[in-house]
Amino acid sequence: MFLTVNKFLNKNIINIFFFLVFMNYFSYFLFKEKLFFIFFGTLIVGSFIFMLLKHFQKNKLLISVLLLLCFISLSSPVSDWDGRSIWLFNAKIIFYVDNLKNYFSYSPYYSKPDYSIFVPILSATIAKLSGVWNEILPKISHFILAVPPIILLTKSFNKKISLFIFIILILFVYEKRIINGEVDVLLSLYSISLISLLSKLVNDKNHLLADYTLILFHVIFLTLLKMEGLALAFCIFVSFYIINLKSNKNLSLKLFFIFILGYIPIFLWILYTKYAGAAGGGIDISTVQKMMSGGQRFFENLFNLKFILYLISKIIINKQMLISLIIFIFVLSKYFYFNENKKELTIQNNLLKNDMLLCYLSIISYTFVMMTIMIMVEATPYDIQLQFWQTMTASDRYFLPVHSMLILCAINLIESKKS
């Protein structure tokens, strides 16, 4: 009996973890009493520790790095703006107010109360376990959510160099963002994990129910993390269909239903904030609407050459993008070579495999969507009155999923090469 349970846990621990996190979120809409926070909180922390311990035997270096980051997270406060003023503050309100209706009763607009409360609910749950509120413990929820996709991704690495590159992504590209209470790293990790899962599903003939539930949870989590997640999941799925619709009709149909199902929770939340939020009065204009102003500034910004050049420079010339590009180009260079006469350039087939195409298309489509959004958003009347403030402060953060996808491309190339 014990062996059977152990075997089941070993195989499905990540699915169980995702299920618990989602049920904890869902219960917040159902129950007034927050006793379920203690129940789910204990199980979530338990499954998180089990996950780490189980994986420690297989990958000591990675888990040691993660444990060190966990230690730093539990020894440092939240001081960055997004982490403090949006995610942790919203979690604090959830921690103190008795039910969801009162969540909107005292929220200054800058804390973006209509943003999904998926991560803040988990932060409040962790705080409930200790019984008190402080500025250190609740933010560990972000790190807890980051670990499952990391484990999923690294599970399939066969070469040490892939693991090293992945650690470079965590430590040198994400840096302190993985522990400082922001959700951009979570978006990046779940997006590359989703790409990796979709690729595996295409390559593997035997599909288990667990594979589909993993993909479903990825879509749900991606869309519930932050509004950009909607665009990310959409871009990944559109890229997937462009590549696989003809060759994998059956799988494409199944995934279409999963994709639709995965978007339901975020649409329910959007409807809730619109009609039932703000103590029944609803929130008239959402943060996204406010920021984009119906796209009124799009053409004005698009034809502002100074702004466009500034935007492009901010996206490309930053440490994270440069590290990712250098790694990708370095690995890529091994797949181009001249023949003996140095007259013809040969490209290896690996570069155009389906999983690589999925990465390339996701990068291109998400870059296009994000650039469009950034052109629309700049000079919002709600910004601080500094020129190109949004671009100046957020471009490296908004493009973290692109950096991660570039690194994933490099890892896929390395893994596809026969040793």
Place this chain on the structure above:
Amino acid sequence: MQIKYKKISFKLLYYLFLIAIILQIILIAHRSSFSINNFFSFTKEGMGLKSGIKNKQIFNIVSLIKKNNIVEYNLSKELYKSKHNQAKIHTKMFQRVVEASYPSKLNTKSQIILTSNKSQYVQCKEIDKIDNIYVFNCK
């Protein structure tokens, strides 16, 4: 001989990589305001508030609100002054005080006022003070 050379170079690279990892983790810890004291008390109420706010004046205001169990408060205008002439709601003062003092709430109609300019409220009753921050009851 060649095989041995390869082995040595991989080991060397591996150790260099480990050193880079350790240095980067130290840098992340430094940039996150790491303190071992926080680790030993991460389940205590209010931990990390001072180091998270990183501003003594704001910390004093929040401490006064908490110490005097103030449910609703108002901040005096001079506290919102900033370099960039930002609107009140964009200032660090407004945002940090609102977040850190919650569940106490900022209410512009409240008679409990926190100020750094004592002379403005001579007609009100002084309740408490820390450094140059005062709490007045103007009922």
